[in-house]
Amino acid sequence: MLEAPFLNLLALLSRDVFVIMGLASLVGGTLGWIGAGQWLNNFAYQIDIGLETIILSSVVTLALSLIPLSFKLWKVVMANPVESLREQ
Numbered sequence: 001m002l003e004a005p006f007l008n009l010l011a012l013l014s015r016d017v018f019v020i021m022g023l024a025s026l027v028g029g030t031l032g033w034i035g036a037g038q039w040l041n042n043f044a045y046q047i048d049i050g051l052e053t054i055i056l057s058s059v060v061t062l063a064l065s066l067i068p069l070s071f072k073l074w075k076v077v078m079a080n081p082v083e084s085l086r087e088q
Helices: 003-040 051-078 081-087
Strands: none
Touching: 003 051
């Protein structure tokens, strides 16, 4: 019974978070890839940072940002509005 409003609200709220985090990952991933690539070129044994590393770190960051959002939203959905009005 509570799953439909919870999932709808989660989708609605997480869309804004994902847009902001996606733009931050795009800018930060690009700058990090360029900066780390130039820094690693100064070493004798060179490695390349692949695009999959940047993508994986962005996906993990997006997933970890969804966890606190879903917990906070679950607390709001399960709250009794009458109790909230009594406290005021």
